[in-house]
Every structure is written in structure tokens, then in C-alpha cells.
Amino acid sequence: xxxxxxVAGLGCVSALGFGVSKQREALITGASGxxxxxxxxxxxxxxxxxxxxxxxxxxxxxxxxxxxxxxxxTLLGLAAARxxxxxxxxxxxxxxxxxxxxxxxxxxxxxEIFYREYLPDNRKGRLRKLIGHDCGASTQFIxxxxxxxGFCSTINTACSSAxxxxxxGARMIKAGxxxxxxAGGTDxxxxxxxxxxxxxxxxxxxxxxxxDSGRKGLNLGEGAGYLxxxxxxxxxxxxxxxxAGYANANDAFHQTASSSNxxxxxxxxxxxxxxxxxxxxxxGYINVHGTGTQNNDASEAVALKRVFGENVPPFxxxxxxxxxxxxxxxxxxxxxxxLALDGGYIWPNLNFKDKMDECDRPPQITLKRAPQMRAAxxxxxxxxxxxxxxxxxxx
Amino acid sequence: MKTNLYILxxxxxxxxEPDYKDFIQDAGLRRRMSRVIRMSVAxxxxxxxxxxxxxxxxxxxxxxxxxxxxxxxxLVSIIQNNERLLNPSSFIQSTSNTVGAQIALMLGDNHYNxxxxxxxxxxxxxxxxxxxxxxxxxxLVLAGGFDELTSTKRHLLGRxxxxxxHKGGEGAAFFVLASEPTSKQRGVIKxxxxxxxxxxxxxxxxxxxxxxxxNTLFMCGDVSIASILNERGFKSxxxxxxxxxxxxxxxxxxxxxxxxxxxxNEIEKIVLVNKFIKDSSTVIELVR
Numbered sequence: 001x002x003x004x005x006x007v008a009g010l011g012c013v014s015a016l017g018f019g020v021s022k023q024r025e026a027l028i029t030g031a032s033g034x035x036x037x038x039x040x041x042x043x044x045x046x047x048x049x050x051x052x053x054x055x056x057x058x059x060x061x062x063x064x065x066x067x068x069x070x071x072x073x074t075l076l077g078l079a080a081a082r083x084x085x086x087x088x089x090x091x092x093x094x095x096x097x098x099x100x101x102x103x104x105x106x107x108x109x110x111x112e113i114f115y116r117e118y119l120p121d122n123r124k125g126r127l128r129k130l131i132g133h134d135c136g137a138s139t140q141f142i143x144x145x146x147x148x149x150g151f152c153s154t155i156n157t158a159c160s161s162a163x164x165x166x167x168x169g170a171r172m173i174k175a176g177x178x179x180x181x182x183a184g185g186t187d188x189x190x191x192x193x194x195x196x197x198x199x200x201x202x203x204x205x206x207x208x209x210x211x212d213s214g215r216k217g218l219n220l221g222e223g224a225g226y227l228x229x230x231x232x233x234x235x236x237x238x239x240x241x242x243x244a245g246y247a248n249a250n251d252a253f254h255q256t257a258s259s260s261n262x263x264x265x266x267x268x269x270x271x272x273x274x275x276x277x278x279x280x281x282x283x284g285y286i287n288v289h290g291t292g293t294q295n296n297d298a299s300e301a302v303a304l305k306r307v308f309g310e311n312v313p314p315f316x317x318x319x320x321x322x323x324x325x326x327x328x329x330x331x332x333x334x335x336x337x338x339l340a341l342d343g344g345y346i347w348p349n350l351n352f353k354d355k356m357d358e359c360d361r362p363p364q365i366t367l368k369r370a371p372q373m374r375a376a377x378x379x380x381x382x383x384x385x386x387x388x389x390x391x392x393x394x395x
Numbered sequence: 396m397k398t399n400l401y402i403l404x405x406x407x408x409x410x411x412e413p414d415y416k417d418f419i420q421d422a423g424l425r426r427r428m429s430r431v432i433r434m435s436v437a438x439x440x441x442x443x444x445x446x447x448x449x450x451x452x453x454x455x456x457x458x459x460x461x462x463x464x465x466x467x468x469x470l471v472s473i474i475q476n477n478e479r480l481l482n483p484s485s486f487i488q489s490t491s492n493t494v495g496a497q498i499a500l501m502l503g504d505n506h507y508n509x510x511x512x513x514x515x516x517x518x519x520x521x522x523x524x525x526x527x528x529x530x531x532x533x534x535l536v537l538a539g540g541f542d543e544l545t546s547t548k549r550h551l552l553g554r555x556x557x558x559x560x561h562k563g564g565e566g567a568a569f570f571v572l573a574s575e576p577t578s579k580q581r582g583v584i585k586x587x588x589x590x591x592x593x594x595x596x597x598x599x600x601x602x603x604x605x606x607x608x609x610n611t612l613f614m615c616g617d618v619s620i621a622s623i624l625n626e627r628g629f630k631s632x633x634x635x636x637x638x639x640x641x642x643x644x645x646x647x648x649x650x651x652x653x654x655x656x657x658x659x660n661e662i663e664k665i666v667l668v669n670k671f672i673k674d675s676s677t678v679i680e681l682v683r
Contacts, residue, residue: 043478043479103512104490111470112470112473115470115471116474118551119471122550127551127554127555130551134460134461135461135513136459136513136514136517137514140513140514151589152589152675153516153517153520153589154511154512154513154517154520155509155510155511156461156490156491156510157492157495157509168509168524168527171527175396175530192469192470192486195469195478195481195486196489198478199481199482199483200486200487249505249506249508250454250496250499250506250508252499252500252504252505253500255487255493255496255497256487264505382490382492383492383493383496384493384497384508385500385508386496
């Protein structure tokens with residue numbers, strides 16, 4: 001159980017671009033990727049963090065054969081997972097490498113097209129459109145495409161899914177069950193989630209304003225983010241950091257709403273800090289969940305205060321850059337958190353104007369250099385009260 | 396992975412659904428829950444009552460198809476109402492972790508809660524998580540697997556040709572798992588393995604055969620695996636004749652296996668070998 005877990009590779013695709021270097025560039029320049037939604041037609045006027053490539057462009061970039069049905073979730077996931085693996089330059093031959101992926105929508109983008117034809121006439125609709133529907137389908141496809149050989153599974157705990165996937169991967173390495181694992185998540189924009197969040201009345205028609213007193217809701221996004229985690233014995237080109245702490249806790253308050261005392265978020269952060277053996281003031285940056293909804297940000301702010309007291313570390317939500325990428329959020333934001341730690345940056349929280357009552361400390365609103373940072377933390381919270389926190393330490 | 400998970404309570408629901416009033420008293424809540432949520436919550440309560448445990452260090456679940464009825468209901472409403480004035484209830488309940496979340500909500504449980512959605516190894520992934528939790532020093536884990544076969548799913552799988560050789564199934568099964576033995580356990584899970592997708596029937600059977608120890612019964616989730624093991628001289632049965640085919644049939648079968656151990660004192664070990672169409676096979680080793 002004593003195995004240490006290191007991050008040896010990063011992979012990411014989001015509204016900020018294709019590949020990790022594009023993410024870093026945009027985060028440094030403060031350029032949001034959120035635009036009016038163009039991917040599909042909907043009656044809702046929404047702003048979204050779209051990946052600026054069509055499925056066909058993604059397929060060609062990835063060198064996948066023509067004439068097969070690939071869900072967007074699969075395409076985004078493969079791009080990011082492959083980048084994480086290739087960047088690490090690990091020798092795959094003698095290693096057991098797993099894949100633990102998170103997704104909340106799976107192949108819903110393709111199922112929606114099928115269902116429009118199927119609903120009026122159940123003899124219609126091309127069955128091959130359904131091959132990618134189940135959440136596990138994208139995971140299995142990517143696993144085989146990358147020739148992996150270790151444990152393979154999929155997690156869906158809604159918006160905290162990818163943090164749970166990273167946590168599961170780290171635990172499996174610690175237990176000696178695998179040598180390395182690609183862990184994170186992938187989700188694509190689709191009508192299902194646009195309408196779902198719209199029906200809940202928590203979409204902001206303009207740019208989202210996380211942690212602002214005038215926040216009106218979230219912007220949806222899409223993308224994929226993965227970490228390549230390795231045990232101490234695995235040689236890699238670079239070691240970004242060590243996975244120092246993690247915890248998952250349940251708010252047990254409501255199926256969708258967060259409690260006013262932020263119990264789940266508090267327990268997840270507290271658990272991760274305790275595991276990391278850090279004093280709270282040693283955390284140099286927190287990438288908060290910060291969706292921009294009234295309820296989430298208020299609850300998270302209360303939880304931050306409960307964990308850190310008057311000394312809440314510098315924090316920001318990067319959802320103003322990418323939108324909320326749902327099941328991928330923990331993966332995308334873990335990449336951002338590690339880029340912050342690695343480069344000594346605190347990313348700006350976009351669109352912030354006024355402090356909210358629950359939060360004495362405003363988020364970081366401009367890019368700040370923080371070369372002394374030793375540890376950074378990231379939060380992801382999901383439906384069903386699922387709260388998950390990760391902490392990364394410099395090595 | 397190798398483990399020692401002591402089963403203190405187990406329950407499963409499939410064709411014969413109980414009167415849910417005995418388990419979910421709130422009529423409004425009962426009505427709002429889709430069938431898969433009701434089946435799952437009720438079977439988890441049955442397992443907890445048997446074990447006399449309602450405090451856990453973790454809740455882990457697995458589902459291959461997810462909360463299909465709610466997903467479909469919301470998808471249909473988007474199309475039929477042309478995206479206008481949608482009721483969010485089915486969207487809220489469409490995520491696969493709704494069951495684990497409902498149980499946590501019911502118990503006021505703030506601990507670890509995770510849900511795996513990887514086809515026919517979803518339940519085995521959850522058991523792997525349970526085994527890891529015990530290795531990390533946790534004591535009590537609630538684990539379950541569930542799937543619902545909606546009429547649309549049945550129709551679509553029919554169009555894909557599934558019912559030519561298989562019969563449909565659905566169900567939920569939950570287990571109260573402990574790190575330490577007690578006097579009233581139903582059995583002990585000694586190992587759980589998810590095999591590579593490419594393994595042939597013979598390779599799967601070779602692996603299963605290595606687990607024979609004393610009077611061993613193979614409960615197989617595939618007719619070919621059952622007959623190969625029979626031909627090799629082992630006692631084996633195809634449980635899909637009873638459970639029907641669905642991704643987490645192995646969870647229901649594990650419940651049946653614990654019942655078998657109780658009924659038949661001669662059996663020392665049951666090895667569950669599952670294979671779902673075009674998916675990974677899995678092995679669960681159960682002893683007294």
C-alpha cells in the first residue's frame with residue numbers, strides 16, 4: 001500500500017483547443033472558449049464551451065477509419081487519452097496499464113439522432129447509431145485503440161465522475177494492481193444536457209460568472225481531460241507532480257441541490273487535506289468546482305470557510321473558460337490544476353465583479369504568478385451529493 | 396483481485412417484485428422513483444435488515460444500462476414538446492448514480508459513494524472498489540448491481556437479434572459486505588476478476604477451472620461456458636435460464652449463489668463465471 005502515485009502525462013481537449021499546450025496558452029492569456037452554441041440546433045439560446053472541431057474533423061485528426069459511427073464523447077476522449085499516454089513516453093511493454101474513464105452522457109449525441117427517427121416509427125433508425133450509447137462503450141473503444149492491458153472501467157457519478165476516476169486509478173496503483181493508468185473523463189455537448197439543465201433553470205444565457213454575487217447559472221461545455229498516473233517504478237519523460245490526497249464524500253442532502261452548510265464539499269476537502277498531511281495554509285491554489293449557479297457556489301464557499309477558516313487559499317473557477325464539462329470536468333480541471341502547479345500560475349476566474357455574501361475572499365481575477373506553490377487542489381461535485389477532491393504536490 | 400469480503404446480508408429482486416410499501420413508506424417518493432430505483436432501494440433495505448447494519452463506510456454500485464426509463468422519458472419529452480416546458484424530474488433521475496445517491500440520502504450517509512457503468516463488468520468493478528476499500532482499512536461496504544429492461548430496450552435489442560438466442564432479464568441485488576467474519580455470514584467473496592475481452596471460451600474455462608477446491612459448483616452466465624465445464628467433468632449450471640440476460644445479471648446470480656450455499660451443505664465453493672454478449676467475462680469466487 002506504500003506505493004506513491006505520480007502524474008507522468010497530461011492530455012486535454014476543450015473549448016480552449018486541442019491539446020495541453022493550447023489550454024495553457026488560453027489560461028495565460030485569459031481567453032475564454034465560450035461562444036453561442038453552434039454544434040446542433042436547439043430552441044434555447046445558450047452560450048457553450050464547444051470544441052471547435054466537427055466529429056469528422058476529429059475522426060481525421062485521430063486517424064480513425066471512415067464509415068463507422070463514433071460518438072463525440074469517444075472522439076474527444078481518445079484525443080486526450082492518447083495525448084496523455086504519448087507525452088509520458090513510458091515503455092508500455094512490461095507494464096500493466098489500465099484505463100478508468102468517466103462520462104455522464106456517453107453516446108447520447110448519437111442516440112438523440114437515432115431516437116428522432118425511431119420515435120415516430122419503431123422500425124426506423126439505424127441500429128449502429130446505438131453502439132456507442134452505453135457509458136462504457138467510449139471507454140472500451142479507447143482502451144482497445146491504445147492497446148492497453150490493465151483494469152478497464154467507467155465511472156458515472158455525474159459531474160464529479162472524473163475526479164472519482166482519478167482517485168480510483170491512484171488507489172489501484174497504490175494497491176499494486178496496476179503499474180500505470182490513464183484516468184479522467186470525457187463528455188460531449190448534446191441536446192439532452194442542454195435541455196436538462198435548462199429545465200432546472202440553471203443555465204446562464206450569457207457568460208457564466210462563478211462566485212459572483214450576480215451569478216445566474218452555468219454554461220455547459222464539452223471536452224476530455226486525462227492524467228497518466230504511474231507508480232514509482234515506471235520511468236517517464238517527466239513527472240509533473242505526486243497525487244498527495246483525495247477524498248470522496250456525500251452531501252446526503254438532496255438529489256440535485258447542495259446543502260447550505262456544504263457538508264459533502266467540506267468532508268471531501270477535509271479528507272483530501274488530511275490525507276495529504278498538509279496544513280491547510282500549504283495549499284497554494286484551489287481550482288474550485290464553481291459552476292456559477294446560486295446554489296453550488298454558495299454551498300462551496302461555506303465549505304471552503306469551514307475547511308480553511310479566515311485563510312482560504314487563492315482560488316478560481318476555470319468554468320468561465322471552458323463551461324461546465326460535466327463528467328469530464330474533473331479531468332479537464334485536474335489538468336488545469338497541474339498546469340498551475342507546474343508553471344507556478346494561479347488562473348483567473350473570468351467574469352467576476354462583486355463578492356458574494358458567503359465568501360469573504362474574492363477569487364483570483366487576474367493571472368498571478370505563484371512560483372513558490374507546493375500543492376494545489378481541485379474540487380468536483382455532482383448530482384446525488386457526490387463530492388470529490390484531489391490534491392497534487394510538487395515533486 | 397484477491398480479497399475477503401464477508402457477506403452479512405444479501406437480497407435480490409427480479410421478476411417477483413415485493414410490495415414496495417414495506418420498504419419505501421413515503422408514497423410520493425415511491426411514485427417519483429422509477430422501477431429500477433425502487434427495485435434497487437428495496438433490495439438494499441432487505442440486505443441491510445438481514446445484516447442489521449445501516450451504517451456504512453462506503454456505498455458502491457454498478458449498472459450496465461443505467462437509469463433507462465428516466466433517460467428515455469426525458470429524451471421523448473424533448474422531442475415531443477419541442478424542447479419547451481420540460482419537467483426536470485426524469486433528467487435528475489437519469490444519471491446512473493441516482494440509486495447510490497438515493498440510498499445515501501435515505502441513510503443520511505456522508506461517506507464514499509461511487510458508481511460504475513462499464514457493461515457487464517459494472518458490478519465486478521464495484522466489488523473491486525469494495526475490495527480496495529477493505530484493503531485501505533474500511534469495514535462495512537454496501538455493494539449492488541442493477542439494470543432495468545424497458546419495453547424500448549427490449550424492442551431495440553430484439554431488432555439487433557438478441558432474443559433469437561437469449562431471453563431478456565432485469566433485476567437488482569445488494570450486499571452488505573464486511574472486512575471481518577461474523578457468526579451469521581452468508582459466504583465470503585474470495586476474489587473478483589474481470590477478464591480481457593479477447594479471451595476465448597476455453598481460456599475463460601481454464602482460468603475458472605484453476606479455482607476448483609473441494610466440492611465446487613460453477614454457476615455460469617453463459618450456456619457454452621456451462622457446457623464446456625460440464626464436459627470437463629465439473630458441476631456447472633447456466634444461471635441465465637433463471638435471471639435472463641442483462642449486464643449486471645452476475646449480481647443477481649451472486650445473491651442466488653449465497654442462497655445455494657445455505658440450502659446445500661455439501662457445496663464448499665461456488666465460482667460464478669459470467670459472459671455477456673460481446674463483453675468481458677468475469678469471475679467471482681464465493682466460499683462458505
